[in-house]
Amino acid sequence: MRFSEKLRENTNHIFEACYDHPFIQGIGQGHLEKEQLIHYVKQDYEYLNAMIQARALAIAKSRTREEMELFHSGIGFILNSEIHPHHNLCDQAGVGYDELHGYPLAPTAQHYAKHMLHTAYEGNIGDIIAATLPCPWIYLYVGRRLIEDYQPDETHPFYDWITFYGQQEEPRMQEYLDKLDQMAETASEEEVKRWEEHFLDGCQLEFMFFDMAYKAHDWPFAEDKKPGHPSK
DSSP states (O other): OOHHHHHHHHTHHHHHHHHHSHHHHHHHHTOOOHHHHHHHHHHHHHHHHHHHHHHHHHHHHOSSHHHHHHHHHHHHHHHHTTHHHHHHHHHHHTOOGGGGOSOOOOHHHHHHHHHHHHHHHHSOHHHHHHHHSHHHHHHHHHHHHHHHHHOOOTTSTTHHHHHHHHTOOHHHHHHHHHHHHHHHHHOOHHHHHHHHHHHHHHHHHHHHHHHHHHHTOOOTTGGGGSTTOTTO
């Protein structure tokens, strides 16, 4: 069994739980509250900035141009393409995309961002792939399941979000899996165990991120963390 297959098999219950979460099911059913959509976009925008930084650190630690291109293309995808599903949610919430930038990370999103960045600073590119892999893999999975189960057409309020993630080209995802599998063949037992832990943590944090968005969960004194607050 390939290392990536083992990762997927060991976390299948979390993939399933993510799909069954009311936030994802709300996307499928076309019914989420404005507050939920806004909180999700605010947090995801900043979380993806951390993802970009983690992948940039992977470029700095890469030894070949092929490795550099792998992470460079991933950064480009976030910067140039992943704005489209955000725009879809903003349109449904009736707010401008630019209005939702620059907000402090809520506890769950901050934990997830720090998990990726700490791993990226301390680890090798295998660590970075393992820590950043749950996000695209789970989104690909839930997007495909939503297409399968709900068969949305262009009248569906979240059609763009669902099809963006559910119709991604497999090779882009497969490149990360292939690289990690290749590295796992010669990695030490300690490295492999570390990568498994990073991946498991990331999968759980993906579930927690959906839960945070659904409940619009934030700091108990969130106003104190906003830029320009008198206490700052």
